[in-house]
Amino acid sequence: xxxxxxxxxxxxCDRDVAYVTRDLLHQPTRMVWHEETDIADLDVVVIxxxxxxxxxxxxxxxxxxxxxxxxxxxxxxxGKYILGICNGFQVLTEAGLLPGALMRNRDLHFICDRVPxxxxxxxxxxxxxxxxxxxxxxxxxxxxxxxxxxxxTLAALEDxxxxxxxxxxxxxxxxxxxxxGICDRSGKILGMMxxxxxxxxxxxxxxxxxxxxxGLLTAVxxxxxxxxx
Amino acid sequence: MNRNYQARxxxxxxxxxxxxxxxxxxxxxxxxGFENVDRVRIGKYIELTLCAExxxxxxxxxxxxxxxxxxxxxxxxxxxxxxxxxxxIGASA
Numbered sequence: 317x318x319x320x321x322x323x324x325x326x327x328x329c330d331r332d333v334a335y336v337t338r339d340l341l342h343q344p345t346r347m348v349w350h351e352e353t354d355i356a357d358l359d360v361v362v363i364x365x366x367x368x369x370x371x372x373x374x375x376x377x378x379x380x381x382x383x384x385x386x387x388x389x390x391x392x393x394x395g396k397y398i399l400g401i402c403n404g405f406q407v408l409t410e411a412g413l414l415p416g417a418l419m420r421n422r423d424l425h426f427i428c429d430r431v432p433x434x435x436x437x438x439x440x441x442x443x444x445x446x447x448x449x450x451x452x453x454x455x456x457x458x459x460x461x462x463x464x465x466x467x468x469t470l471a472a473l474e475d476x477x478x479x480x481x482x483x484x485x486x487x488x489x490x491x492x493x494x495x496x497g498i499c500d501r502s503g504k505i506l507g508m509m510x511x512x513x514x515x516x517x518x519x520x521x522x523x524x525x526x527x528x529x530x531g532l533l534t535a536v537x538x539x540x541x542x543x544x545x
Numbered sequence: 546m547n548r549n550y551q552a553r554x555x556x557x558x559x560x561x562x563x564x565x566x567x568x569x570x571x572x573x574x575x576x577x578g579f580e581n582v583d584r585v586r587i588g589k590y591i592e593l594t595l596c597a598e599x600x601x602x603x604x605x606x607x608x609x610x611x612x613x614x615x616x617x618x619x620x621x622x623x624x625x626x627x628x629x630x631x632x633x634i635g636a637s638a
Contacts, residue, residue: 373589374617381614410617417619424565464562464620490565 317536319345320358322388322404324379329365329401332513336529337362340516343533350382359536360397361388363404365457365511375418375460376406385411397441397532398505402458405497405507414500414507415473416465422490426459430522432484433496433510437477440503441535445527451484452524454510456496461509463491463498476501481508547596550603554625556616557588591615594630603627 319337323330330347338345348355350368355361368379379385385407392398392413400408408414421427433454435446446452465473470492473479481497483489489509497508512525558564564586571585597603607625616623 373615377614377617409619415619417617419562419620420565422563422565424569466561466619490563 317343317359317533317540318357319343319360319362320348320355321345321362321364322348322350322384323364324350324366324368324382326368326370327364327366327403329403329511329513332511333362333364333401336513336516336526340526341529341533348384350379350384352384353387355384355387355391358391358396360399360532361391363388363398363400363407364513365402365404368403368407371403371460374406374410375403376408376410379403379407380410389413392500392505395502395504397536399442399532400505400507401511401513402456402461402509405509406460408505408507413505414498415469416463416498418460418509419462419464420460421458421462421488426457427461427488428455428457429488430455430515431486431488431510434482434484436479436482440480440499441532442499442503442506442528443480443531444535445531453515453522454512454525455514455522456488456510458489458509461489461491463489463495463509465492473498480506481510547598548600548603549594549596549630550600551592551594551628551630552603552607552625553628554591554593554607554611554615554623555588556591556611556621556623558586559620559622562620588621600627600629 321330321333334345337343406418409417430453432451435443435450438446438448478498483494483496487494499506512528515522515525567585567587574582611623
């Protein structure tokens with residue numbers, strides 16, 4: 317299972333993600349420069365956190381038009397996996413791969429903290445390593461993480477079970493329905509503000525994020541071996 | 546012959562979207578003594594020049610720019626003014 321981590325000018329969590337997939341999960345991983353136009357070799361594309369293109373205009377707005385993002389849209393159409401973390405989540409909403417938008421935090425502050433997150437469903441590869449309604453702790457670090465969607469979109473997200481992660485207890489940034497992470501209808505594209513890659517190595521004091529990557533790996537490997545039979 | 550236009554683009558938050566920065570600025574204005582201020586909303590102003598065949602073509606291009614990049618229509622509205630400039634672009638010297 318091959319991972320690609322997209323690197324925009326201003327990405328800063330790219331190597332943290334690659335450390336998890338390459339060094340902790342021992343999966344082939346390559347960095348994908350934003351000007352690349354061939355990513356056909358990848359099974360999973362990760363769009364990491366950071367400040368792509370300086371977050372100019374709006375977070376993720378300019379990244380959307382980079383050459384690699386046209387290929388990421390094709391990757392999505394092929395039903396392959398995409399994970400957008402923090403700025404990556406913002407890029408996915410700007411690109412229209414996920415609904416809604418991420419706005420300035422309610423209290424206007426950049427928040428850097430560890431927060432409790434409730435896992436809403438566990439029948440998707442991303443979350444199958446967790447138990448239903450399990451509350452995990454993940455780091456957040458963002459200034460624009462307030463998820464917004466109109467009432468109709470929000471109702472559709474809830475009805476289809478597309479909300480995978482919710483802030484538990486205090487809502488740190490004002491997101492509607494305490495939303496911390498959502499997937500598309502197929503469940504193949506996940507966007508989340510918390511950083512699972514920063515909670516994957518016990519040396520950093522927390523490992524609740526690792527199960528997300530492990531769950532994905534297990535699901536895809538099972539699927540590959542099933543289709544090989 | 547192509548004409549040269551200046552566009553003045555205003556991007557504003559949709560009425561249904563909360564604007565915490567606007568609320569903070571409003572509180573600042575009240576501290577200044579302007580108790581009569583209400584509904585502060587912060588948007589963006591962008592100006593650019595473009596060369597197009599006519600006003601209709603320029604408007605169509607600007608709509609595309611705004612819909613796809615300059616505004617996020619999920620949360621923002623936009624409007625623009627077009628002013629034709631004196632010089633032309635693309636004319637042979």
